[in-house]
Amino acid sequence: MTNKQSFNNLLETTIKENWERNALTDYKGRTLQYGVVARRIAKLHIIFEKGGLKVGDRVAICGRNSSMWACTFLATVTYGAVVVPIQNEFKPEQIYNIVNHSESKLLFLGDVVAPTIDTKMMSGLKATFFLPDCSLIACEDEEIKKTRENIDEIFDGVYANGFSKDNVDYYKDSFEDLAMINYTSGTTGFSKGVMLPFRVLWSNMDFLMEAIGSKLKKNSDVLAILPMAHMYGLSCEFLMQFCMGNHLYFLTRLPSPSVIQHAFTEIHPSIIVSVPLVIEKIIRKQIFPLIDSKRMRLLMLVPGVGRKIKKRIYNQVMDIMGGNVYEIMIGGASFSREIENFFTKINFPVTVGYGTTETGPMITYSDYTDFVPGSCGTAAKNMEVKILNPDPKTGAGEIVTRGLNVMRGYYKNEEATREVIDEEGWFHTGDLGKMSKDGHFFILGRIKNMLLGSNGQNVYPEEIEDKLNSMLLVNESLVLQKSEKLIALVNPDMTEAENMGLGDGDVMKVMERNRKELNGLLPSFCQISEIRIHNKEFEKTPKKSIKRYLYKNLV
Numbered sequence: 001m002t003n004k005q006s007f008n009n010l011l012e013t014t015i016k017e018n019w020e021r022n023a024l025t026d027y028k029g030r031t032l033q034y035g036v037v038a039r040r041i042a043k044l045h046i047i048f049e050k051g052g053l054k055v056g057d058r059v060a061i062c063g064r065n066s067s068m069w070a071c072t073f074l075a076t077v078t079y080g081a082v083v084v085p086i087q088n089e090f091k092p093e094q095i096y097n098i099v100n101h102s103e104s105k106l107l108f109l110g111d112v113v114a115p116t117i118d119t120k121m122m123s124g125l126k127a128t129f130f131l132p133d134c135s136l137i138a139c140e141d142e143e144i145k146k147t148r149e150n151i152d153e154i155f156d157g158v159y160a161n162g163f164s165k166d167n168v169d170y171y172k173d174s175f176e177d178l179a180m181i182n183y184t185s186g187t188t189g190f191s192k193g194v195m196l197p198f199r200v201l202w203s204n205m206d207f208l209m210e211a212i213g214s215k216l217k218k219n220s221d222v223l224a225i226l227p228m229a230h231m232y233g234l235s236c237e238f239l240m241q242f243c244m245g246n247h248l249y250f251l252t253r254l255p256s257p258s259v260i261q262h263a264f265t266e267i268h269p270s271i272i273v274s275v276p277l278v279i280e281k282i283i284r285k286q287i288f289p290l291i292d293s294k295r296m297r298l299l300m301l302v303p304g305v306g307r308k309i310k311k312r313i314y315n316q317v318m319d320i321m322g323g324n325v326y327e328i329m330i331g332g333a334s335f336s337r338e339i340e341n342f343f344t345k346i347n348f349p350v351t352v353g354y355g356t357t358e359t360g361p362m363i364t365y366s367d368y369t370d371f372v373p374g375s376c377g378t379a380a381k382n383m384e385v386k387i388l389n390p391d392p393k394t395g396a397g398e399i400v401t402r403g404l405n406v407m408r409g410y411y412k413n414e415e416a417t418r419e420v421i422d423e424e425g426w427f428h429t430g431d432l433g434k435m436s437k438d439g440h441f442f443i444l445g446r447i448k449n450m451l452l453g454s455n456g457q458n459v460y461p462e463e464i465e466d467k468l469n470s471m472l473l474v475n476e477s478l479v480l481q482k483s484e485k486l487i488a489l490v491n492p493d494m495t496e497a498e499n500m501g502l503g504d505g506d507v508m509k510v511m512e513r514n515r516k517e518l519n520g521l522l523p524s525f526c527q528i529s530e531i532r533i534h535n536k537e538f539e540k541t542p543k544k545s546i547k548r549y550l551y552k553n554l555v
Contacts, residue, residue: 007179007202008078008170010243016165018245021219024067025249027263032067034245037074038168043155044075044134050154051106051126051144055080055171056178058102062086062095063110063131065228065250070238072108072131073228077179077201080171084181084193085229088113096121098183102193102411109137175199181411182231184357193411196231200360201239203404207362207381208240212271215326215367220246220270223263223322225255225278231361232332236273236353246270257281264322272325275332277544280339286320287313287342314346327351327368331361333545334443334462337374338470344373352376354443356429358420359383359405363429364441375440380405387435388428396444396458399433400426432460449548451481459486459526467521468528471514473497473507476538478546482555485529488515489551491537508533 018034025031032040053059059076061083063069076083084102086095088110099107099122108131109117119128119138127139139145147154159167173179180196222241226233241248249267251259261282264272272279291313318325327349335352343350349368354376355361363385366377379385383403390397402425409417420428432444445462461479468477468488475493479486490511497507511531519527532555538546 005202006173007198008173010205011074011078012168012170014243014245015168019165021245022247024070026067026252027249037071039163040071041075041078042163043151044072045079046151046154046158047144047147048079048081050147051141053081053105056082058082058084058104060084060086060099060102060104060107062088062113064088064112064252065224066252067250068131069228078170082178082181087227087229092116100124102181173198182357192413192416194357195408195411196360197408199404200407203382204235204360204362205239205243208236209244211365211367213240213244216270221267222246222271223249223267223269225251225260225274231357235361261286261320268322268324270324270326272321272328274328274330275544276330276335279328279330280336282320283339283342287317310346314348317348329353331355334466336469337466340373354441358407358427359401362405363401372440375442378439385441387433395434396432398447399429399431399441402426464522464526468518471517473510474514478538478551480552480555486526487555488528488531489534489554490531491534
């Protein structure tokens with residue numbers, strides 16, 4: 001491995017080249033320059049060293065996105081320790097399990113999660129820090145306690161001649177050195193620890209900085225709206241933008257669509273990386289009410305006039321997204337076909353990528369100029385992707401991939417590793433898909449979610465749900481099977497129903513009309529026999545996928 005292929009060397013170079021530029025901002029709060037980030041990294045390195053932390057030891061981080069979350073992550077990997085990001089939404093029991101299972105030595109807790117945690121439940125910890133200011137919550141190590149209390153004096157002693165870019169000298173990583181253990185969302189039980197070596201971080205940056213970063217203006221501003229504890233947000237927002245020398249803003253509070261949309265108009269981000277749910281809600285609430293009229297639909301059909309109307313709508317969407325967006329990159333879950341078609345119709349720059357935690361995350365992506373509606377792009381650089389045993393009639397089969405992005409395996413779980421990585425190194429994603437002749441991939445759904453129709457045909461519930469979700473008063477839906485019948489659970493948009501003056505009985509009539517309209521779009525073997533109302537929003541993973549396993553017994 002050459003030095004250029006070192007992830008830490010990439011971080012080191014980035015910090016030195018952008019020393020005085022703005023790097024990280026807590027939205028409505030303080031801004032850190034790249035040189036200040038390096039200073040914070042250096043202070044954490046002193047605490048790590050004085051506390052006896054060794055290369056390969058684990059450091060866990062659990063908290064909402066913030067500049068200190070980012071600094072702690074960077075300090076850990078540049079020290080040669082293994083970072084264990086824990087999703088802020090996990091319950092205390094899950095956090096205890098992950099910290100203990102990973103054998104973490106240090107734990108950093110954010111302001112929301114810290115009051116809920118009993119540090120005595122994690123016996124291997126040397127110290128627990130309060131993430132916003134790195135103060136100690138609990139400490140079993142006197143050297144760490146003493147160092148933290150006197151860190152400024154110790155730092156000034158270590159760097160008696162002042163701290164400069166010449167002092168930035170990080171751990172020399174090798175491709176197979178372990179950099180992270182990222183625990184999955186655990187939708188089917190206890191999370192698995194995904195072991196990601198430095199090559200995965202480097203390879204994802206090698207691809208993303210070329211495929212996306214090269215299209216952005218130098219020193220761009222970007223808003224981070226995805227959790228950094230998830231690989232999609234970590235790689236495609238935080239790490240890529242940091243390694244490009246860009247300025248990243250963190251929403252340190254709950255990132256609701258209204259808060260995000262307001263931040264767009266203030267920050268004017270050069271790119272938006274998002275899960276579908278956020279963008280879909282913004283479009284449905286901010287744009288659709290403006291264009292959902294008979295007059296507007298007729299005008300869009302008139303030659304010449306239609307082009308002007310579409311351009312006006314394009315400008316409205318661009319303004320809502322901050323006015324400076326190169327493209328919107330969607331990933332993490334399936335994109336509503338209705339919203340995707342809307343973007344395509346007005347020629348707005350949108351694209352869809354695909355990946356997994358186990359590939360850190362990138363598997364496929366195409367720039368918006370190469371975007372094919374319904375697809376998730378072509379194979380990422382450094383990766384091979386193919387459809388395993390495609391069906392002769394439909395072309396559908398499991399998506400498998402191998403290359404530099406693939407994990408080393410699941411921590412302390414060789415059996416689970418063997419189940420997904422075969423002897424030839426192919427990682428079996430568990431996703432069903434098809435590939436076009438020009439190499440674009442189309443995802444049909446999860447293999448484990450696939451249902452068997454009455455005549456033995458394969459039924460992909462995600463495809464049915466996508467159609468149903470675009471119908472009147474449907475907030476979200478879940479298609480389940482009872483014997484040979486398909487039943488849809490629907491969480492209705494009751495706010496909209498109340499605005500229309502509709503009661504519960506009226507909502508059911510609307511749903512029955514939706515069912516008949518939906519079945520008119522579907523083959524006979526995958527038609528819905530009944531719609532049932534589910535009054536609560538479905539529980540979701542941090543990347544906003546519905547936890548299907550919770551609802552299997554409801555029908």
